[in-house]
Amino acid sequence: MSEQKPKIGVYVCHCGSNIAGMVDVENVRDWAQETLGKDGVVVSRDYKFMCSSLGQELIEKDIKELGLERVVVAACSPHLHEKTFRTASERAGLNPYLTELVSIREQVSWVHTDKDVATEKSKALVSGAVHRVAYNTELQPLKVPINPNTLVVGGGIAGIQAALEIANAGFHVYLVEREPSIGGHMAQFDKTFPTLDCSACILTPRMVEAGTHPNITLLTWSEVMSVSGYVGNFNVTIKKKARYVNEELCTGCGICVEKCPQKVIDDVYEAGLGYRKVIYTPFAQAVPKYPVLDRPNCTFFKNGKCKACEKFCPTNAIDFTQEDQYLNVEVGNIILATGYDLFDARRVTNYGYGRLPNVFTSLEFERMSNAAGPTGGEITLRDGKTKPETVGIIHCVGSRDKNFNNYCSSICCMQSLKFAHLVKERTGATVYEFYIDMRTPMKAYDEFYQRVLEEGTLFVRGKVAEVTNATHGPHEKGKLIIQVEDTLVGKQRRIPVDMVILSVGMEPRHDAKQVGQMFGISCSSDGWYIERHPKLDPVTTMTEGILIAGCASGPKDIPASVAQGAAAAARVLDKILQKEVELEPIRATVDEAKCSGCRICNNLCPFNAISFLDDLAVTRINPALCQGCGTCVAACPAGAISGTGFSNEQIFAQIEGLLMGV
Amino acid sequence: MNKYLFYPGCSMEGSARAYYESLKAIQPALTMELEEIEDWNCCGATEYLSINLIPAYSLIARNLALAAQQKNGTDTVMAPCSACYLNLEKADYYMAERPALGEKVNEALAAGGLHYEPGSVQIRHLVDVIINDIGLETVKSKVVRPLTGLRVAPYLGCMVPRPDFAKRWSDHEHPSELDDLMKALGAEVIDFPMKTSCCGGHMTQIGPETAYELIRRLVAAAEEQGADIMVTMCPMCQMNLDAYQGETNRHFGTNYHMPIVFFTQLMAVAFGIDPKQAGFGLELVSAKDALARIGLKAPEEQKPTPARKKPEGLPMPKPLPKKYASGQTVVEE
Amino acid sequence: MxxxxxxxxxxxxxxxxxxxxxxxxxxxxxxxxxxxxxxxxxxxxxxxxxxxxxxxxxxxxxxxxxxxxxxxxxxxxxxxxxxxxxxxxxxxxxxxxxxxxxxxxxxxxxxxxKKYTDSKPPDFSQTFVGMVETFGRSFELGLATRFYLTHQPLRLPGMAGMGLGMLTKKRMNLTPNRIKNMDQLTAILEKAKTLELTS
Known part of the structure; x- marks a missing residue:
């Protein structure tokens, strides 16, 4: 270590009682002043809230008056306030990268229960930072221009909202949807709670706007295949699956659909409750209007005969030779609004879905109650004819259950109340609702509960144990029996009904993990995408330039999904309007004199930032692509790669400092 | 040859003699080698656990310790009795899950010079090894007298598919294993909605009225579904539904006649073994009429099988593929 | 009120x-x-x-x-x-x-x-356990007779048909089976009775 130590200031934060309650802050302060003096500490202070303006001014004043050359702040996690203190140093004329934050809250006071131990650990962490910071060097952030185009993945209500906000602000959006039409789950619903407005009526104007907006390139029946690059400069490959319909020629007249002789069960749009043709548009208001030909089920593709669609198409738009196309687009930001899958009700075998015909899922019921659905809006049993006289609606199917999903799906209570209302309205049947807890916390939701109570729905507090056709006597014959403990009465009840509706919960998309990996973001243990901060930064992720909106990050209702779509758009517009983005200067660099050209590091880089210069036989790292992860640094056998801000000197000094008291 | 350490359990020598005899009869066809655990003791059924926890688990664990000592080309303990199977599995599982229990039990075992390390043996039920080790194809290949026309209600009872600590069964509520085994014999299997409901367990002894109601529900459901016979894999279920069916009838003034036999007995007759050797005749509710339906000892009369109806109305969801422990997936058509 | x-x-x-x-x-x-x-x-x-x-x-x-x-x-x-x-x-x-x-x-x-109100269930368990502690195996006939005589003598005549059926079909043994190493089992259970489950 050099003889000439830089002048270091140490600042220990109380964070009210968050830190001071478990760490003897004054003791840490005095210890740093006395013991670390020989390591360059010239001043050590504590303060109730270092992050307050007064706290920051304290540091700025010392930098100016005492000529501090390095600053160590022992406070909360760098996630929260590293930027605050680095900016404060910068204001006082010190390069921000000469300031280090030590987390003595998340890593000490919040996780320890012994004050003496916590205080000693805080000292060790401060000592580590003081030793390390001496080797910090002045760094300049890298500025790169931002591509003003945006990719939105997922054409449900959240994605549509995000795309429209950005497009209306004058910037271009690629909206990618894997189904033949945008609209998402909302397009399948009949009514929306709590106002009962028609889902299609409020959704389709937005769909049309997105489909015709000059700033939106709509790519339906398409999927993102790969992503490279970094914030401001992503390169995305999109597969546009063959529709077997020439979009230039197709007028959307629907004659091909009418003439197609082959029907299959529609597992997607009709939730398995209805049929569609093999060439089809999923629903009347689909955007875009062009149909899609379902190749695996097409008679022509299977037997080489038929071509009814081609024969009758008035504009010769059917093209059996069409192939998948791959498009490359460049965008600055990406919003993932990939939505959710429904919980598979067949997994709860005690509710009999798939075995007992008159057990339905919530989505089946949505389709059934929709005037454009398989029954034309009639509520019937599986025979398609009989009206039920008694209906049981079961909450929390697959949710709040450690056997399936631990979390509350948040929409099911309101959805079930909506079903109760619709059943009453359309059939006059007796309706039972089986709930564990009634959760109606948003605007006008509890009022809707009151309304359904008033309409005479019979509420039973208890998680249904089973739905069965095994009778206990003639009075139950031909019925479905809902067996439940009415917990408010304290007795088991067996309630015979004609129809059961399972209010199934939401699940992350089955491919959420792979999609997340492609975009460089991670999933929680439940499988939902993780926000940068669950409360304060809900639409961004830990990867700059990748945003999330709607149910991709967890169950949400329509208002919340729309709000998130708009919020994500606002964050993107903020980036676009800044025109350029500052990249953290934490980068790896190759000392070309030491590089042996072994190429071990070449394939390890997760960001494709490493290239090999054949003429010089050395490796080089693109600083804009490098994210400073350190993989190559650790892999280099020659020690030729070093990470800015994580040099060997810094790491060894930090370890030495940490172990000083041991 | 599939080899197993065999834990017969007390009932196999008494009330479930038909189970034991039919198992011995089909064993050669199934190429199963059974090596009985030397000097095994009672598992305590559902009684010892009510009295005193550590002795109850020590009683079970003595068997596990003996089995572990006897490992000889196999570490699988096969138990045909549901209660035995559950107790052995439970002791093994809880001794690992709650180390304090494991320590105490081993302290007790040490007094008899024994020790058991949880996880040292695999505990499996007879139906599981037949399906997943021997395989339905082998079973099918041994059938010489298919049970065509016999309407069978498969009745598994509680303690095998639940709690299923080792996750060996396709489902807790409507497992398909016994159905598939009966189908392999050519029987017509009814979708028995109460296939894992309770037979009343020891309530026939201590609270008969509770038990009679449970027995009535099961027998009534089987009759309502048009079953000729129920098959079970549990000695307690067989005992309650067979021996107490008469009392149940007296209690409710009903007149049910629903024979219940062990699945191995139907396997045996399907394999061409004489019904007597297969343990038929030991049941109190006679299975004579059921046997007659497959042409044994009585003229053949076929119940008309209802014609498959064309689907009408709204489509049904596809059944969820069931996964067996062996990884084999069964999709019903 | x-x-x-x-x-x-x-x-x-x-x-x-x-x-x-x-x-x-x-x-x-x-x-x-x-x-x-x-x-x-x-x-x-x-x-x-x-x-x-x-x-x-x-x-x-x-x-x-x-x-x-x-x-x-x-x-x-x-x-x-x-x-x-x-x-x-x-x-x-x-x-x-x-x-x-x-x-x-x-x-x-x-x-x-000693809080239970009906002594039948605990006595049944206790009788069963007694058989197991004596023989190492359960003994259905012994269990049935001893338990019924104490608790439900009136149920016996009604049960006779069933019991007789079980006996004539040799589904109930007249004598108990006993394991060989009863001493070992007794030693284990005696030790176990001195232990209690705590965390």
Whole structure:
């Protein structure tokens, strides 16, 4: 270590009682002043809230008056306030990268229960930072221009909202949807709670706007295949699956659909409750209007005969030779609004879905109650004819259950109340609702509960144990029996009904993990995408330039999904309007004199930032692509790669400092 | 040859003699080698656990310790009795899950010079090894007298598919294993909605009225579904539904006649073994009429099988593929 | 009408400190990890139970009473004795509470505290255990005769037909089977009886 130590200031934060309650802050302060003096500490202070303006001014004043050359702040996690203190140093004329934050809250006071131990650990962490910071060097952030185009993945209500906000602000959006039409789950619903407005009526104007907006390139029946690059400069490959319909020629007249002789069960749009043709548009208001030909089920593709669609198409738009196309687009930001899958009700075998015909899922019921659905809006049993006289609606199917999903799906209570209302309205049947807890916390939701109570729905507090056709006597014959403990009465009840509706919960998309990996973001243990901060930064992720909106990050209702779509758009517009983005200067660099050209590091880089210069036989790292992860640094056998801000000197000094008291 | 350490359990020598005899009869066809655990003791059924926890688990664990000592080309303990199977599995599982229990039990075992390390043996039920080790194809290949026309209600009872600590069964509520085994014999299997409901367990002894109601529900459901016979894999279920069916009838003034036999007995007759050797005749509710339906000892009369109806109305969801422990997936058509 | 305070103190009112930890005491004494404290009172257990109609409290209600420290009422409840160990509640419980094992714990606690109201069920268990402790195997005939003679002599004539059937079909042994190394089993059980499950 050099003889000439830089002048270091140490600042220990109380964070009210968050830190001071478990760490003897004054003791840490005095210890740093006395013991670390020989390591360059010239001043050590504590303060109730270092992050307050007064706290920051304290540091700025010392930098100016005492000529501090390095600053160590022992406070909360760098996630929260590293930027605050680095900016404060910068204001006082010190390069921000000469300031280090030590987390003595998340890593000490919040996780320890012994004050003496916590205080000693805080000292060790401060000592580590003081030793390390001496080797910090002045760094300049890298500025790169931002591509003003945006990719939105997922054409449900959240994605549509995000795309429209950005497009209306004058910037271009690629909206990618894997189904033949945008609209998402909302397009399948009949009514929306709590106002009962028609889902299609409020959704389709937005769909049309997105489909015709000059700033939106709509790519339906398409999927993102790969992503490279970094914030401001992503390169995305999109597969546009063959529709077997020439979009230039197709007028959307629907004659091909009418003439197609082959029907299959529609597992997607009709939730398995209805049929569609093999060439089809999923629903009347689909955007875009062009149909899609379902190749695996097409008679022509299977037997080489038929071509009814081609024969009758008035504009010769059917093209059996069409192939998948791959498009490359460049965008600055990406919003993932990939939505959710429904919980598979067949997994709860005690509710009999798939075995007992008159057990339905919530989505089946949505389709059934929709005037454009398989029954034309009639509520019937599986025979398609009989009206039920008694209906049981079961909450929390697959949710709040450690056997399936631990979390509350948040929409099911309101959805079930909506079903109760619709059943009453359309059939006059007796309706039972089986709930564990009634959760109606948003605007006008509890009022809707009151309304359904008033309409005479019979509420039973208890998680249904089973739905069965095994009778206990003639009075139950031909019925479905809902067996439940009415917990408010304290007795088991067996309630015979004609129809059961399972209010199934939401699940992350089955491919959420792979999609997340492609975009460089991670999933929680439940499988939902993780926000940068669950409360304060809900639409961004830990990867700059990748945003999330709607149910991709967890169950949400329509208002919340729309709000998130708009919020994500606002964050993107903020980036676009800044025109350029500052990249953290934490980068790896190759000392070309030491590089042996072994190429071990070449394939390890997760960001494709490493290239090999054949003429010089050395490796080089693109600083804009490098994210400073350190993989190559650790892999280099020659020690030729070093990470800015994580040099060997810094790491060894930090370890030495940490172990000083041991 | 599939080899197993065999834990017969007390009932196999008494009330479930038909189970034991039919198992011995089909064993050669199934190429199963059974090596009985030397000097095994009672598992305590559902009684010892009510009295005193550590002795109850020590009683079970003595068997596990003996089995572990006897490992000889196999570490699988096969138990045909549901209660035995559950107790052995439970002791093994809880001794690992709650180390304090494991320590105490081993302290007790040490007094008899024994020790058991949880996880040292695999505990499996007879139906599981037949399906997943021997395989339905082998079973099918041994059938010489298919049970065509016999309407069978498969009745598994509680303690095998639940709690299923080792996750060996396709489902807790409507497992398909016994159905598939009966189908392999050519029987017509009814979708028995109460296939894992309770037979009343020891309530026939201590609270008969509770038990009679449970027995009535099961027998009534089987009759309502048009079953000729129920098959079970549990000695307690067989005992309650067979021996107490008469009392149940007296209690409710009903007149049910629903024979219940062990699945191995139907396997045996399907394999061409004489019904007597297969343990038929030991049941109190006679299975004579059921046997007659497959042409044994009585003229053949076929119940008309209802014609498959064309689907009408709204489509049904596809059944969820069931996964067996062996990884084999069964999709019903 | 009784004043509200009286109602309170009769039921789940002020409790002794040891009663407030009753739930944990039960959880501790249960084999495995019971998750008893995780109960959300949803009633899946009470709904699943095939014999709930004969119980004075549903299992869910019993767990609420454990939380409320109602020791006397819980130990006097017939619920654990009516439990048939079918494990339907266990596999369906959304909180993975080991309900059937908790019932075993409550039975042995009631026996120790001599709180059960019907002596038939514990005596049946005790008789069974007595056979096992003597022979190492269960002995159905011995169990049946001894238990019925003590508790249900009037049920015997009605049962005779069945019993005779079981005997003539040789489904009940006339003499017990005995394991060889009874001394070993006795030593294990005697030692085990001196031990208790704590964490």
């Amino acid at each position: 009784a004043p509200a305070e009286t109602v309170l103190t009769q039921g789940a009112g002020l409790k002794k400190p040891e009663d407030l930890t009753l739930l944990h005491e039960v959880a501790e004494a249960t084999a495995g990890v019971s998750h008893l404290e995780m109960c959300i009172q949803c009633g899946t257990c009470g709904g699943s139970c095939p014999s709930a109609a004969d119980m004075d409290h549903t299992p869910r209600a019993l767990f609420a009473m454990l939380r409320a420290g109602m020791r006397e009422e819980v130990l006097r409840s017939n619920t654990p004795w009516i439990c048939v160990s079918c494990y339907h509640c266990v596999v369906r419980c959304p909180q993975e509470v080991h309900i059937a094992d908790v019932m075993y714990t409550l039975k042995s606690m009631a026996i120790k505290a």
